[in-house]
Every structure is written in C-alpha cells, then in structure tokens.
Amino acid sequence: MNKLKLNQKVTIGNNFYKVIGIDHYRLNNLFGETKKWDSYTLIDEDNNKTWISYGAVKDYYLQWTLISETEFKKGIMAPPQLELTGIADVTFEGNPGFSTPTAELVWFNLKEQNYDYFVYERFLEQAGNRIEPLESYYDAGKILKDFKI
DSSP states (O other): OOOOOTOOOOEEETTEEEEEEEEEEEEEESSSSSEEEEEEEETTOOEEEEEEESSSSSSSEEEEEEOOHHHHHHHHSOOOOOOOOOOEEEEEEETTOOOSEEEEEEEEEEESSSSSSSEEEEEEEEEEEEEEEEEEEEEEEEEEEEEEE
C-alpha cells in the first residue's frame, strides 16, 4: 500500500499540499468482512483543505469533495456498493478533521457523471448505552489521475 506520512508534500494537478491528518478506516461491511483504507487531510499554502483516500478501491487514490444533500440525492442512480457500506472504526494521526472514532458509511459507484463515487458518511458518538448520530456528510469522490507523491 502506498501510504502517505504526516507533513509529506504531495501534488494534485498544479496544486501543492501537505498531509496534516491521517484517518485509518476499518470498515465492517454488510457481508461481515473487514475493509481497511486510509484517508488523508491535506492543506495548501492558502489553508484550503482537501481529502484523499487510498486503499478502499483497488490501488487508486481518490479525492473527496463535500457536496449538498440535494446534489447527493440527485446523483444516486444505482444501489449501494455493499462491500464498502457498513460501520467503521476510525483512528487518527494528526488533524482528525470532522472524524470521530465511529462512522456509518453508505458507498455508491457512479457512472458517466462528474464523480466516480458518492459516499454518505455519518459519524456516531457513544452516549451512555446509546449511539447518537452526529452530522451527516455527503462526499463525492473522483479517481486521481494527476497525483504525484
């Protein structure tokens, strides 16, 4: 696996970024299997953040963008990708961004759209004997073709 490290410099297109956070996902999917990947929080010289992940889909780096719930709902035209849908344990290095230690994910593969994937991600919090859902995030992912380490 091509793991990035904290403070490592990377290039996406003509933009330069530094890795400021690494989230390690360990997803228990709907088939009872475990899938693992890393998500990286990147920041540019103007303090703009972006997120990329590696290991969830083959050997691809994916860049993620937050989208609206409306755009998310309009773009879904296929059933969820069950192998990447479930509950994830998340551990952190550096800046955790929006993440909490537990997340619910529903993953969709897209065809012939501006993005390759949509993911609904809702972080969860233990509150005594209950699990409380936190804010939901709607993520659009694109396979990176112009990424340099």
